[in-house]
Amino acid sequence: QKEVEQNSGPLSVPEGAIASLNCTYSDRGSQSFFWYRQYSGKSPELIMSIYSNGDKEDGRFTAQLNKASQYVSLLIRDSQPSDSATYLCAVSRGAQKLVFGQGTRLTINP
Amino acid sequence: DAGVIQSPRHEVTEMGQEVTLRCKPISGHNSLFWYRQTMMRGLELLIYFNNNVPIDDSGMPEDRFSAKMPNASFSTLKIQPSEPRDSAVYFCASSRDRVGGYTFGSGTRLTVV
Numbered sequence: 001q002k003e004v005e006q007n008s009g010p011l012s013v014p015e016g017a018i019a020s021l022n023c024t025y026s027d028r029g030s031q032s033f034f035w036y037r038q039y040s041g042k043s044p045e046l047i048m049s050i051y052s053n054g055d056k057e058d059g060r061f062t063a064q065l066n067k068a069s070q071y072v073s074l075l076i077r078d079s080q081p082s083d084s085a086t087y088l089c090a091v092s093r094g095a096q097k098l099v100f101g102q103g104t105r106l107t108i109n110p
Numbered sequence: 111d112a113g114v115i116q117s118p119r120h121e122v123t124e125m126g127q128e129v130t131l132r133c134k135p136i137s138g139h140n141s142l143f144w145y146r147q148t149m150m151r152g153l154e155l156l157i158y159f160n161n162n163v164p165i166d167d168s169g170m171p172e173d174r175f176s177a178k179m180p181n182a183s184f185s186t187l188k189i190q191p192s193e194p195r196d197s198a199v200y201f202c203a204s205s206r207d208r209v210g211g212y213t214f215g216s217g218t219r220l221t222v223v
Contacts, residue, residue: 034211036211042216043201043214043215043216043217044153044201044214045214046211046212046213049211088153090211097143097155097158097166098143098155098212099155100152100153101152102152103152
């Protein structure tokens, strides 16, 4: 079992709709959770972090964490073509290394 | 803030040659990470340093790979001898105190022919 699992996609969403990206992790001791966005040919860019159960909102982005289910998600409201990218879920246990999922490729269709 | 600076951006080398990748972390960040990204394996952590000391090098593929951090503002990743399977994008990232999200450099695209 991979430490961090994501559906590789591609996930195709119409412009203006909600995009939902999911991630599961295997280490129950994980404490920090991150979402990175990576445009083709570019480096990963941090867009959200979440540390406690529940929802965290930042603009059009909402991160959701459920530690009991070992599940993290990212919702993107009012999706724009500029949101088309690969989204990487990353997880760490305390002050230790981040482990990344394979990423989900998201395409927003105008 | 100039961000994490990596050089070179692209490197093409012949099998058997030595390759050195360079990284300058963000000033004030005391943790530095070297990742490798391929289509097949995604982002893999190779090694990370905290306060210039290597903490975990379990991701380094084999003895052909070595990394150093002689001071807080510079790190190198060396591959000697290089092989075609080393072709990948190598990212350097830094963070403050290992906690929280990392800031990535622009990466070095390495092609070994």
